[in-house]
Amino acid sequence: MQRTLDIITRLIAFDTTSDRSNLALVHFVRDLLAEHGIQASVLSNAEGDKASLLATIGPAVAGGVVLSGHTDTVPVSGQNWSHDPYQATLKEGRLYGRGSVDMKGFIGLCLAMVPDFLDAPLKRPLHLAFSYDEESTCLGCLPLIDHMRDTLPDVAAVIIGEPTEGRVVSAHKGVHAWRTEVTGVPAHSSRPDLGVSATFYAARIISELERTANDLRTQASRGELFEPPYSTLHVSTIQGGNATNIIAKDARLHWELRNLPGDTPDAVRARVDDFTARLALEMQEHSPECTIQTLEDYASVPALTPEPDGKAETLAFALTGQRERCGVGFCSEAGWFQDRGFSTVVCGPGSIAQAHKADEYIDIAELERYREFLIRLTRHQCTD
Known part of the structure; x- marks a missing residue:
């Protein structure tokens, strides 16, 4: 878990408020992946001040699972923080900082799992897809999604790591x-x-x-x-x-x-x-x-619609043991992924109740539970 906390701490230190550049964070992620021999695609916006990132771990075959999150955060202006929002603070089992739960905790955990992904005998790939501008327009994911459609073998499922306390969310408004x-x-x-x-x-x-x-x-x-x-x-x-x-x-x-x-x-x-x-x-x-x-x-952001016999929901239910569908009132990039043809669910660590407010935090226990979810996902990608 220390590796996870170290990476999340680095991510929180980047001020990626939606009206600012996220390039420093994206380049950090690119370089971190390169240290493990993974070449990531960095997709810049038209202005050249923001970018999304796509990386593949495992064989370039169909049946991959995409772990996706946004790198941008909401502002801290007008909020009364007890800690420096861009200096991660660990206290009483919680990691505080802007973006800790929405969504740098999820991204950091995925990155910390990269050595485990690489050590596993993957038969189908895991893809990491990180976007920008979700908190402002929710349009930053569209060039990324289009690039995925053009370059990736058929994807089985997309999992958006918005904070749902590890519940599988099959629908949102x-x-x-x-x-x-x-x-x-x-x-x-x-x-x-x-x-x-x-x-x-x-x-x-x-x-x-x-x-x-x-x-x-x-x-x-x-x-x-x-x-x-x-x-x-x-x-x-x-x-x-x-x-x-x-x-x-x-x-x-x-x-x-x-x-x-x-x-x-x-x-x-x-x-x-x-x-x-x-x-x-x-x-x-x-x-x-x-x-x-x-x-x-x-x-506009499309609603996420429950998919009859959807591959993403079926997989996520199998990994979590969840049986009943649930929905949330907030929207996410999941609506766009589904709109563009990807079977998609939302499932991530932490609670949305902690997002967008002063002293945002993620419970360490949530990260530990979600790490177990990622371990089970990795094992699934190793099976025939």
């Missing part, structure tokens, strides 16, 4: 976010009849979004794997107007859908588009300058 921009006509507040209030119309849109959210809660499909067991929708921020005595010309609202795997986001978007189209026509009766436009706010 998707996330889709939009911003709706309303353009009205400004006027002096003493003559509102000469203007068109963007904020009034934005308020009507918010009311429709609330009605939609209530319908999702009471009328739509249920997903008993989730809490809450229905798709959710909320308005996160609102901006509008620039002075108390001016009829507001502009308003903007941001809204987000967390959809069950069985609920299509297109239906929600179509309902909102239909409503706003009717509002826009009403506004344009006063002035053709009025508009309502809805745009994607940030990248």
